[in-house]
Amino acid sequence: MGTFKIEGGHQLKGEITPQGAKNEALQILCAVLLTDQKVTIHNIPNIIDVNKLIDLLENLGVKIQKIGSSSYTFKADDVHLEYLQSEEFKKDGRGLRGSIMLVGPLLARFGKGYIPKPGGDKIGRRRLDTHFEGFIKLGAKFRYNREEYFYGVEAKSLKGADMLLDEASVTGTANILMAAVLAKGTTTIYNAACEPYLQQLCKMLNRMGAKISGVGSNLLTIEGVEELGGTEHTMLPDMIEIGSWIGLAAMTKSEITIKNVSWENLGQIPMVFEKLGIKIERRGDDIFVPEHKKGYEIQNYIDGSVLTISDAPWPGFTPDLLSIVLTVATQARGSVLIHQKMFESRLFFVDKLIDMGAKIILCDPHRATVIGHDFESQLKATTMTSPDIRAGVSLLIAALSAQGTSTIHNIEQIDRGYQDIDSRLRAIGARIVRVD
Incomplete structure (x- = not known):
């Protein structure tokens, strides 16, 4: 079983190209x-x-x-x-x-x-x-x-x-x-x-x-x-990987350019991240995420009620990115309800984020309320195990933003869906080591 050792709390910078879908x-x-x-x-x-x-x-x-x-x-x-x-x-x-x-x-x-x-x-x-x-x-x-x-x-x-x-x-x-x-x-x-x-x-x-x-x-x-x-x-570029890199940039307050994203095939992905307060710029067919020095603020609905982000069949928001969105929300300004409709076990990884200091209330197997820290309290490093592909990458993003050195076991789950993720992240400044 492979393991990642991640030294968090460092800003990243550079370009990253998504893999095929x-x-x-x-x-x-x-x-x-x-x-x-x-x-x-x-x-x-x-x-x-x-x-x-x-x-x-x-x-x-x-x-x-x-x-x-x-x-x-x-x-x-x-x-x-x-x-x-x-x-x-x-x-x-x-x-x-x-x-x-x-x-x-x-x-x-x-x-x-x-x-x-x-x-x-x-x-x-x-x-x-x-x-x-x-x-x-x-x-x-x-x-x-x-x-x-x-x-x-x-x-x-x-x-x-x-x-x-x-x-x-x-x-x-x-x-x-x-x-x-x-x-x-x-x-x-x-x-x-x-x-x-x-x-x-x-x-x-x-x-x-x-x-x-x-x-x-x-x-x-x-x-x-x-x-x-x-x-x-x-094949198209992988929209789930694109969403993952947007979330990574925001959580680590990094300036990252995501190359050749096929904008016309991203659907609601950019809009959902913008609802979390994340600034996204379109530069040709690239996405530029600037450094969020002052953090990012979740938008409420126009009547002032708490935002809900839920999955739905296309052109609704893909369920594969809800784990990423939930993790990114832990450092936002404001609160959001994450509603995972399709799979009853996909939110069970939140206990790992809670161990890191995140404020999350798991309402039931399908819903979780996230109360953002606004970066006033940094997540703390911990040891965890990747339960599935998307939760594994969400925990990796959390570890890259956390204070201290985290350990993630069972990284084969991450390798199932992300190509050479450790070397690609090191290329933009991440401090991550693979231990077999």
Whole structure:
């Protein structure tokens, strides 16, 4: 188990470039199974979760070639379907939440898709019903081995269908979409997720020969085609990492420029941080966060009531940044209610912040009230363990702003979502050391 030692209380300065988007990568990489032609993908983040998925694809027989620091080619012209029934696959698939998105492409092209109950962050229950209900509506037969927690869907052919998703699941929409592009007839998906990463998947599939309309809306129409061809695709920068660096700059009173952020795909992220009183400047396609010498003040609602920041499906605020926002609020001027609607365990990391001196009231598993210190009382260093990717980075940001030297264990959780985070932070002045 790896550990970070962080000497906090130092200002940072410089430029940082966000990695490719983790949540986009997990969808895009699975889509290479939809064709036997070569697919070239750029800006792939070098992180544990993505590398695990690349290994899974290679074990499936996909020919993979690294052609640059973050660019790969994939060719799925000799897929080993027997691997799906192996004990090795049952073990490998469990360690990665994104492995569920292998099922749609495999079902569409080969008539069968299997997956063990996937792992990932322990942030609460994340059910798979939306995925499999969509496959069933397309004509697949579903089976589940309760003893081995092993899911399967099979179909001789898929037929287009009209469906209303019970939730606007990003991975569910992506999975059903990838199955539907090779189904016979027309499929409509209402209450579809419309995140930028899902839009990226649609645009890539259309370049491969799919016929998807309604991209960017919550109603997708897919006319099935016989086959798809190869393409070239570049991933967006990771919006969660961008939000993390905004929060880091504010908490450490640092002057940081975040490069090439793809402003048009950030949605409400800049506005939410501005509601916390954080100044953000747009400079071309970069974000400049100036030094907040006098701190930052949370805006109340226009009637004077306490601000609530909550998550919602796109274009609402992403749940992946609520942990960051909560941490940043601990040093703000004023109070805010954080409402995490989607996952019932995501706020349980706040006890670590309370140990560091933060004033937080955990109202219930979904809501926490933060009373900011206004930097009058600095957080104190402590020893902690990273419970998941986003909470881990939130604790890292807290440690970088705290007085003294903090220790964070289980940093593999952070490495699952953030590429070379320690060396990139050292480049802008952070005092962080990785201890294996």
